[in-house]
Amino acid sequence: MLLLKLAIRNIFRQRRRSLLTALSMSGGYVLCAISFSVSEGSYNNAIRFFTLDHTGHVQIHKGNYLRRPKLHKTIDDPAALSETLDNNDNIEHHTLRVFAPALAYSDTDNTQVNVIGVDPTREKRTSRLAKKVTSGNYISDKVNPDSYYSAMIGTGIATSLNISIGDELILISQGADGSVANDIYIVGAIVGNKDSLDKSSVFLPLDAAQEFLSMQGKIHEVAILLKDESKSREFAASLQKQLPELSIDPWQIVEETFYMTMQADQQGMQAMLFIIIFIVFIGVLNTILMSVLERTREFGVLKAIGTRPKTIVSLITLETALLSMMSFFVGLVFAIPIIAWFAFVGIELPEPVDFGGVQLRFFTGEISTYVFATPLAWIMFFALLVCIPAGIRAGRILPTQAMGSH
Amino acid sequence: MKRILSLASCIFLALLSQTCLSDQRAIKIIDDVENLYRGESSKATLTMIIETPQYQRTMKMEAKSKGTENAFYRILAPKKDRGISTLKLDEEMWNFFPKINKVIKVPPSMMMGSWMGSDFTNDDLVKQTTLTEEYDLTLNETDELYTIVLVPKQQTITVWGKIDYVINKQHMVPVAQNFYDDDDELIRKMEFTEIREIAGRMVPTSLTMKPLNKEGHKTIVIYDTLEFDPPDVNQKVFTLRNLKSRF
Numbered sequence: 001m002l003l004l005k006l007a008i009r010n011i012f013r014q015r016r017r018s019l020l021t022a023l024s025m026s027g028g029y030v031l032c033a034i035s036f037s038v039s040e041g042s043y044n045n046a047i048r049f050f051t052l053d054h055t056g057h058v059q060i061h062k063g064n065y066l067r068r069p070k071l072h073k074t075i076d077d078p079a080a081l082s083e084t085l086d087n088n089d090n091i092e093h094h095t096l097r098v099f100a101p102a103l104a105y106s107d108t109d110n111t112q113v114n115v116i117g118v119d120p121t122r123e124k125r126t127s128r129l130a131k132k133v134t135s136g137n138y139i140s141d142k143v144n145p146d147s148y149y150s151a152m153i154g155t156g157i158a159t160s161l162n163i164s165i166g167d168e169l170i171l172i173s174q175g176a177d178g179s180v181a182n183d184i185y186i187v188g189a190i191v192g193n194k195d196s197l198d199k200s201s202v203f204l205p206l207d208a209a210q211e212f213l214s215m216q217g218k219i220h221e222v223a224i225l226l227k228d229e230s231k232s233r234e235f236a237a238s239l240q241k242q243l244p245e246l247s248i249d250p251w252q253i254v255e256e257t258f259y260m261t262m263q264a265d266q267q268g269m270q271a272m273l274f275i276i277i278f279i280v281f282i283g284v285l286n287t288i289l290m291s292v293l294e295r296t297r298e299f300g301v302l303k304a305i306g307t308r309p310k311t312i313v314s315l316i317t318l319e320t321a322l323l324s325m326m327s328f329f330v331g332l333v334f335a336i337p338i339i340a341w342f343a344f345v346g347i348e349l350p351e352p353v354d355f356g357g358v359q360l361r362f363f364t365g366e367i368s369t370y371v372f373a374t375p376l377a378w379i380m381f382f383a384l385l386v387c388i389p390a391g392i393r394a395g396r397i398l399p400t401q402a403m404g405s406h
Numbered sequence: 407m408k409r410i411l412s413l414a415s416c417i418f419l420a421l422l423s424q425t426c427l428s429d430q431r432a433i434k435i436i437d438d439v440e441n442l443y444r445g446e447s448s449k450a451t452l453t454m455i456i457e458t459p460q461y462q463r464t465m466k467m468e469a470k471s472k473g474t475e476n477a478f479y480r481i482l483a484p485k486k487d488r489g490i491s492t493l494k495l496d497e498e499m500w501n502f503f504p505k506i507n508k509v510i511k512v513p514p515s516m517m518m519g520s521w522m523g524s525d526f527t528n529d530d531l532v533k534q535t536t537l538t539e540e541y542d543l544t545l546n547e548t549d550e551l552y553t554i555v556l557v558p559k560q561q562t563i564t565v566w567g568k569i570d571y572v573i574n575k576q577h578m579v580p581v582a583q584n585f586y587d588d589d590d591e592l593i594r595k596m597e598f599t600e601i602r603e604i605a606g607r608m609v610p611t612s613l614t615m616k617p618l619n620k621e622g623h624k625t626i627v628i629y630d631t632l633e634f635d636p637p638d639v640n641q642k643v644f645t646l647r648n649l650k651s652r653f
Contacts (some may be wrong), residue, residue: 176460178458178524
């Protein structure tokens, strides 16, 4: 208690020096917290873009379909699987899909397309597909009066085949039974824009796609949206135990390239933040060392009256810890409004960035305990680290020499 | 010296004519055997059974041919594929899909592609007839079999390095065709079995195509009926107009 009193008194005795040290520390804290917030924010935005756009948080496939997709690697009983998933409390929604490459024809032109069969109702809840419809109506699993199914096409197909809503779209592909899959669909909607990932995709209702590919109720992929997105790895692992015959992967595996790039980028960002913190604390080290040097006589007296080196080290450490806690609170006062503004308003981009039909208009931050606590931990760690050389110097000092110095 | 020279040239000429003769015989044998299924013109109903590790599929179809240049195939069953037709004129090929009412020409790049998901390639349907023109033939024979080794001529465009054509001497019917790649490795095997007498000719009525590089794949073609020179097979059958006609 005496030590605490002494520490507080020491801090306030040299107001100007303490203020400068505290300012450099709170400045460092604010800078770090904002950088953390913005970097987390942009990563989480990108993750959300991928997972909510089409990937989902967890995906289910048969065998190694994810790495080597083949028409015959199918999940054969999707109805039972769907029921299991519907009864799982961790799952928000899920959707069923089939995929196949195909050739698309209009009267005059042809082009290569990716056919994606989706369950219209489930897909709407799980991915952004319905929101990406730029004109026309979202697909339904009902046939029109002439008994044609409707299809949604990417803008790339609309342009290269020169077709639009209401026109016929002819698809030819290989069926799962080796037959030549061929059928006519009516274009019901255009999806995304010319830069979208879906620009050469044809979306068909699941039933129509299964019929087209002679797949008889089988599917290739289940995409799952979880209630808690941070639990994707754990959830995938536990579901894998429940369904050992299927392959269950979290989005980190499904979008592996993206995830790896993001991780590398994040590590680079962390290295930069580390440098910022390091520079701040070289300054802090300087001030603390200076204060120890200035107080050499004082420590000499303390030692002369019998204070143990340990107590002197504790005193210096306590002073620094107190000072950094104070700086943290001051920093927090400045950081909270700035981060809140980044999180809730963000910087409006002069040109909206388009991610496959999803427009990103704002450069936003993230507000979370992680964003505030991590820089605090770093600051405390560094502050205590710089105490070590200063403390050792003060603790080792000889009273006679110390009191003789100016 | 003169005598030796004339003797040598005699031997040389004799050898030359021998090889020419054997070539001529080989060409004749293959032509005879190839004409077996065709006659001047023919009409057949076939059952094609395609087996793969993933699926098995049975198709019924009708095949018509005239000479070596013209052929017409139409799928009769299953219902989903009914009416899908293929027309071959010389070395060109078209497919017709009634559901989408579209004729699609098979491009040269797709010639080695599978025909309707079977182990036969489009090329098999088109090129089979030109074996004697595009390959150099060597005839080997045993008591029961002729084995003709076909090596592509320099200018021939093909994926095969060599084809063995094995023929039963007694009935003059094919027994097997073995297809090798450029490294002399056996890639696929076609076997002819179930020899029956049809219209006075002995004809193997079952063909099995087995690609050896694809495990578990096999295509069997069974001749359910075969008629030679039927009255309804004429030049009109082998037209794009007929290809597109509904039936």
